[in-house]
Every structure is written in structure tokens, then in C-alpha cells.
């Protein structure tokens with residue numbers, strides 16, 4: 349089965365095989381392994397040892413995004429969130445439920461937020477301390493621009509929390525070039541092509557010290573995780589981590605390095621997305637995004653207006669042809685969503701497009717272009 353979903357992604361056999369061991373978290377070898385993993389991840393994040401720290405939180409990605417918001421935005425503090433997609437909405441909910449005040453910046457889910465829009469919103473409300481932004485919006489496939497938006501946040505003297513969960517490892521971002529960024533969040537199971545189960549933040553250590561005590565949660569307190577590492581070592585854990593996931597991440601990073609790191613991964617994903625986008629057009633389908641806004645992580649396509657089309661039936665017909673895509677959508681209007689990330693080649697993407705053609709034909713879907 350070819351898994352074309354934006355996490356957990358298709359993985360390589362070497363990564364899956366690395367899970368098949370029993371591991372003691374406190375063992376010296378395990379601790380050395382986590383410490384080494386942190387160094388490798390810090391390098392991918394463009395972090396500087398001592399100035400930035402990699403802070404793991406076992407759990408789904410939402411847990412680490414919540415930890416970033418709780419640890420840096422003060423209780424009752426205002427966070428501006430450009431709402432151009434389902435994951436931005438989720439970030440807003442995480443912040444609200446944690447008792448932070450969300451200032452919504454409404455933006456359609458078909459385009460990135462403009463840096464000028466963010467600058468204007470910040471100028472209009474000096475009480476906003478943070479901007480919370482999703483880098484790659486996994487709901488629609490757009491990519492917001494942390495270079496331009498980060499510069500606007502910096503110029504306004506505010507702080508940035510970046511949800512880079514579906515971007516990290518493929519789309520470029522360097523913490524050392526973004527002093528306005530308190531933290532970015534990512535997970536093991538997306539563009540790094542590891543197993544799901546651990547979220548990680550890369551955070552500024554000066555800000556961790558300055559913001560200590562804000563989280564209102566023991567589990568989701570990045571300052572406490574940092575403090576624990578300072579006292580007990582960079583291989584230590586506060587609670588039982590998903591050790592097999594960490595071990596498999598080492599294998600995934602070996603493959604990442606062998607492929608050529610971030611530029612090579614981005615190039616492969618961008619080619620996957622191009623094959624899919626062109627393929628959808630050739631099948632008479634209408635991609636949800638204009639080509640200039642189409643990112644390399646996820647391609648969403650308007651559901652055909654033909655009454656013979658139903659999402660679940662289409663997903664089942666594709667699955668019968670060896671391709672698994674999401675059986676739900678989270679765009680403003682009905683779409684189907686195809687992930688371009690994971691251990692997937694452009695050749696396999698071409699085969700997936702052929703499977704889509706067969707599936708549509710078998711269902712008798714003739715009217716395919718969006719109205």
C-alpha cells in the first residue's frame with residue numbers, strides 16, 4: 349500500500365525495523381543516543397548549541413504546539429493567529445483552551461498571509477505579544493512565509509511561535525536567523541520520515557529562562573523540560589518517552605543525511621507535488637490552489653461535481669488500487685487531499701495519478717472540473 353497522507357507518512361523498511369527492540373530509557377546508551385539526536389535536530393533547525401534547545405514531548409503534534417503556546421504566551425496574553433486553514437484554527441483552539449486571548453487574523457485558506465497584513469494587525473493592537481503561525485497549512489497545502497512574516501514580527505518587537513509540524517526537515521527555516529522566534533514545533537512522523545509519537549520544540553534558551561512558570565501545566569512546560577535537561581543531562585527524560593520512536597528517528601535521520609538533507613528532501617517533495625498537480629489537471633480535475641500558492645507538502649483537489657463522486661467511495665476505489673489517501677477534507681469547500689511527503693518517489697506519484705484515473709473511471713465520474 350502506498351500511503352499518501354500528510355502524516356504519519358510512508359516510511360522506509362530500515363526505519364520500521366529499528367522499532368523492533370526493547371529499550372530502557374535511563375540506560376547510558378539510550379541517553380547518549382537521545383543527546384546525539386538532539387544535536388542532529390538542532391543542526392537541521394539552524395540552531396546554535398547553548399542558544400537553542402531541542403525539547404521532546406511524547407505525544408501527538410498538538411501536544412507540542414500547545415506546549416509552545418503555554419510556555420511562551422503568558423496566561424491571558426494576546427496571540428495573533430492568521431487563520432488561513434484548519435491547523436491554524438486548531439492552534440487558535442489550543443491557545444484559547446489554555447486561557448490565552450486569540451486575536452484572529454482572517455485570511456482565506458487559498459493563499460498565504462501577507463507580512464503587511466500581520467504588521468498592520470500588530471500595529472493596531474500593542475497588547476499583542478505573540479504571533480502564532482502555521483508554516484505549511486496541512487489542511488489546504490498553502491505555505492505561509494516565515495521569512496517575511498518573521499521580519500514583520502521582529503520589526504514590531506513581538507515574538508513568534510511557529511507550527512512547523514508539516515514543514516520541518518523539508519521547508520527551510522533557521523532559528524539562528526530568527527531571533528524573534530521563541531519556538532518552532534515539529535514531529536517525528538512527517539517530513540523527517542520517522543515514526544509518529546513524539547513532538548519536539550526547538551526553543552531559545554534565553555526565552556525559556558525568561559518565561560519560566562507560565563505554562564500552567566507540568567507535562568506541557570518547555571521551560572521545565574529544559575531545566576530538567578540542564579540538571580540531568582541532554583539524554584535524560586522527565587517521563588517515559590516513546591523510546592522506540594526515538595530509536596527509529598536515528599535511522600530516519602541517517603537516511604535523511606544520505607539523501608542530501610533539507611534541500612534534497614524539499615526537491616523530491618516538490619517534484620511529487622508537481623506530478624500530482626499536473627496529473628490532476630490532466631485528469632480534468634481542478635486543484636484547490638492556484639499553482640503559485642501550491643506548496644510541496646499536500647495537494648488538495650476540488651471534489652468533482654459529478655453525482656457519481658463520493659469521497660469515501662473514491663478513497664475505497666483508490667485503496668483497492670494500492671493507494672491510500674485521507675478520507676476527509678478540511679478546506680473551506682469539499683476537496684480530497686493527497687500527501688506528497690514520506691518515503692515516496694515521483695515515479696510512485698505518477699502511478700498514484702494513474703490509479704486515480706482508474707478509480708474515477710470505475711465510479712463513472714465524468715464531470716470532473718470544478719464549476
Ligand SMILES: *Cc1c(COP(=O)(O)O)cnc(C)c1O
Pocket residue numbers: 354355408409410411413435482484485486511512513514535
Ligand atoms: C500534523 C500537524 C500537526 C499535529 O498533528 P497531530 O495529529 O497532533 O500529530 C500540527 N500542525 C500541523 C500543521 C500539522 O500538519
